[in-house]
Amino acid sequence: MIKQTDNWLERNTFHHSAFWDLIKLVEEKEKKGLKISLCIPTLNEEKTIGKEVLILRSELMERYPLIDEFAVIDSGSNDKTLEVAQSYGADVYLASDILPEVGNKRGKGENLWKAIHQLKGDIICYVDADISNIHPRFVYGLVAPLIQRDEISYVKAFYDRPLNYSTGLRPSGGGRVTEILIRPLFSLFYPELSHIIQPLSGEYAARREVLEKIPFPIGYGVETSHLLDLYEKYDLETFAQTDLDRRVHRNQTTNALGKMSFGILQTFFNRLHAQGKLDRMPDLETFYRRFEVEDGHYRQLAQEVVEEERPPMIEVEGYRQRQDAS
Amino acid sequence: MLFEQTDSETALRPLLKEIPERIELIRQKRDSFLTDAVLLGEIPSPTFGEKERIRVVADRFRENGLSQTLVDEFGNASAELPGTEGQSSILIMAHADSVFSPEVRHEIQVGSDFMTGPGIADNALGLAAMISLPRMLSELNIHLRDNLILVANSRSLGRANLEGAHGFLETMSLPARAGICVEGSTLGRLSYSGLGTLRGEITLQVPSDYDWKRFGASGAISHLTGLINQIREIPIPKEPKTQLVFGGLKCGSSYNTSPRQGSLRFEITSEEDEIIGQMENQLNEICEQFSAETGTRVNMEVVAKRKNCGIPFTHPLVRTTRSIMQEAGITPQVDPSTGDLNALILGGLPAVTLGLTTVENLREVNETIRLDPLYAGMAQLLTLIQAIDQGICDS
Numbered sequence: 051m052i053k054q055t056d057n058w059l060e061r062n063t064f065h066h067s068a069f070w071d072l073i074k075l076v077e078e079k080e081k082k083g084l085k086i087s088l089c090i091p092t093l094n095e096e097k098t099i100g101k102e103v104l105i106l107r108s109e110l111m112e113r114y115p116l117i118d119e120f121a122v123i124d125s126g127s128n129d130k131t132l133e134v135a136q137s138y139g140a141d142v143y144l145a146s147d148i149l150p151e152v153g154n155k156r157g158k159g160e161n162l163w164k165a166i167h168q169l170k171g172d173i174i175c176y177v178d179a180d181i182s183n184i185h186p187r188f189v190y191g192l193v194a195p196l197i198q199r200d201e202i203s204y205v206k207a208f209y210d211r212p213l214n215y216s217t218g219l220r221p222s223g224g225g226r227v228t229e230i231l232i233r234p235l236f237s238l239f240y241p242e243l244s245h246i247i248q249p250l251s252g253e254y255a256a257r258r259e260v261l262e263k264i265p266f267p268i269g270y271g272v273e274t275s276h277l278l279d280l281y282e283k284y285d286l287e288t289f290a291q292t293d294l295d296r297r298v299h300r301n302q303t304t305n306a307l308g309k310m311s312f313g314i315l316q317t318f319f320n321r322l323h324a325q326g327k328l329d330r331m332p333d334l335e336t337f338y339r340r341f342e343v344e345d346g347h348y349r350q351l352a353q354e355v356v357e358e359e360r361p362p363m364i365e366v367e368g369y370r371q372r373q374d375a376s
Numbered sequence: 377m378l379f380e381q382t383d384s385e386t387a388l389r390p391l392l393k394e395i396p397e398r399i400e401l402i403r404q405k406r407d408s409f410l411t412d413a414v415l416l417g418e419i420p421s422p423t424f425g426e427k428e429r430i431r432v433v434a435d436r437f438r439e440n441g442l443s444q445t446l447v448d449e450f451g452n453a454s455a456e457l458p459g460t461e462g463q464s465s466i467l468i469m470a471h472a473d474s475v476f477s478p479e480v481r482h483e484i485q486v487g488s489d490f491m492t493g494p495g496i497a498d499n500a501l502g503l504a505a506m507i508s509l510p511r512m513l514s515e516l517n518i519h520l521r522d523n524l525i526l527v528a529n530s531r532s533l534g535r536a537n538l539e540g541a542h543g544f545l546e547t548m549s550l551p552a553r554a555g556i557c558v559e560g561s562t563l564g565r566l567s568y569s570g571l572g573t574l575r576g577e578i579t580l581q582v583p584s585d586y587d588w589k590r591f592g593a594s595g596a597i598s599h600l601t602g603l604i605n606q607i608r609e610i611p612i613p614k615e616p617k618t619q620l621v622f623g624g625l626k627c628g629s630s631y632n633t634s635p636r637q638g639s640l641r642f643e644i645t646s647e648e649d650e651i652i653g654q655m656e657n658q659l660n661e662i663c664e665q666f667s668a669e670t671g672t673r674v675n676m677e678v679v680a681k682r683k684n685c686g687i688p689f690t691h692p693l694v695r696t697t698r699s700i701m702q703e704a705g706i707t708p709q710v711d712p713s714t715g716d717l718n719a720l721i722l723g724g725l726p727a728v729t730l731g732l733t734t735v736e737n738l739r740e741v742n743e744t745i746r747l748d749p750l751y752a753g754m755a756q757l758l759t760l761i762q763a764i765d766q767g768i769c770d771s
Binding site: 096109130 | 407
């Protein structure tokens with residue numbers, strides 16, 4: 051079932067430092083006549099939104115004109131999120147004001163979906179609002195592969211969790227939901243997609259022409275559904291991923307992660323059902339796939355995990371004899 | 377003299393008139409400057425550990441198209457904005473080191489009218505202001521005749537004893553007309569003299585063969601307390617103004633074990649170098665005597681020493697700075713410096729230190745700068761540079 055994925059990993063996995071030359075990137079973007087919109091979905095993010103808007107606008111619109119449009123799309127914050135974002139020059143929208151005829155649903159996916167209608171860019175880059183170590187790389191690292199490689203349509207971020215640095219080896223270190231839920235699920239049902247190192251990362255950039263063709267769950271399942279739907283519609287070649295180094299953000303409670311997992315599972319099983327994978331269940335994969343990075347190279351580790359089973363003890367002859375004797 | 381003064385005042389008048397408009401323009405063009413303050417502030421930069429922050433400053437100099445960008449052997453990043461004539465130079469200096477260790481989380485929070493985080497005022501803001509000058513001058517359509525030399529100096533604080541600033545001045549090739557040290561804190565600060573300073577650390581050790589049965593035997597904490605009491609007996613004159621500050625005390629690690637060693641950090645500042653010398657001798661004598669009487673090892677190390685220096689209150693540079701501040705609505709607060717200004721003035725350069733905005737919780741992890749007063753702070757800096765360039769501040 052795995053096709054040429056090692057090669058994909060080499061070809062379509064980048065590190066943000068490869069795109070440090072922003073002057074060159076802007077030139078390439080202009081040569082191709084591309085317009086890029088940046089969207090930050092928000093709900094009560096007054097503590098981090100100011101820094102994100104200030105740094106990304108100043109560096110990527112004023113100093114290097116990589117971004118053509120900068121929008122904050124809000125779900126109805128009751129703190130100063132909008133005031134702070136506006137004071138640093140972002141275009142601010144309430145999700146409920148966009149396409150009012152379709153109604154208003156409250157969730158991050160709603161804001162991302164409505165951004166497609168509101169924003170004008172050929173490429174839309176989504177960045178979460180809760181990054182406390184925001185840096186321009188969070189945007190240029192994601193849009194650069196789309197500018198440079200026409201066959202790529204969707205670029206996901208992945209990050210470092212600086213563990214085991216002293217040995218030169220570090221695990222891929224997704225979040226808890228990624229490691230406990232998504233990676234095992236992908237290994238079982240979509241082994242090719244298990245090459246996406248952090249499938250739940252909230253930062254990604256995509257071409258309008260693919261975003262407009264897929265549905266958007268409004269809640270926790272939006273990142274998972276993007277991967278499943280685009281993979282089904284196109285193939286792995288449509289994806290790329292960029293290492294953005296470290297991302298510092300809020301830590302979530304286990305309860306919140308449970309709720310998130312529940313939402314993701316709904317999205318996942320809906321897709322399995324729609325794609326006929328539940329009705330005609332294939333043989334389940336026995337390889338669990340995870341990642342390692344060594345000396346800047348990404349390597350997938352496939353570990354066979356075969357869940358062998360024993361029959362009920364009552365069916366074992368020796369057990370029955372012992373029971374009869376006693 | 378009277379004629380010169382009138383001449384200077386006449387030349388300064390048109391510059392003063394532009395200040396209100398400048399404040400507004402700086403407010404509109406603030407983003408790149410504030411971005412640099414955040415990006416630099418989030419890079420830990422303890423004294424002797426400024427390398428990464430200095431690298432980013434040098435990158436910014438290059439990105440801004442400045443010539444002769446270099447990082448010297450002292451760890452300073454410098455660059456030059458060539459003047460239209462280039463006969464002389466104006467030196468702008470902002471220290472790159474901070475009092476916070478890398479273990480402190482260097483995260484800056486940005487609100488609509490404030491920024492908060494360790495070292496944002498001292499001195500990420502000063503550094504960002506210095507870096508922004510070429511761009512701001514261009515926005516304001518100011519073309520300097522003099523070269524503008526920008527220096528992010530390392531190794532300024534504490535034990536570093538202004539090593540970076542001294543090192544840069546020793547190797548600087550062009551003659552400079554005047555210098556300005558830029559500090560984030562505090563708006564209204566006007567330093568034109570450097571205060572004589574001695575910083576030292578006294579370490580006390582209870583030796584391994586210490587006789588715990590002798591009369592008065594005790595651990596390092598009790599001994600240090602006794603030593604401090606003796607030091608406090610040193611008479612401190614009110615005139616010339618002199619001060620002795622105990623800035624740090626380290627000793628012990630548990631509830632029930634007498635520690636065997638400890639240290640005390642202190643600073644003496646005085647308007648008279650001789651007083652500092654006398655107090656240094658007295659401290660040495662107290663340490664020797666205490667050591668002999670208690671059977672402990674007491675050692676005093678002088679980690680930084682600076683002489684008094686300064687330019688007069690009536691110097692055209694100081695006078696012009698006051699006029700600019702007044703026009704910008706800033707109340708000058710004369711404050712002798714113990715920082716980089718000493719290196720500049722002792723190096724023969726007329727110089728002042730300016731602060732850029734109002735600050736709360738200075739040198740705490742929640743150090744906070746206010747943005748609204750900052751634009752006037754920047755306008756004073758830019759106008760002073762222009763005044764120096766036009767010869768208004770020459771003596």
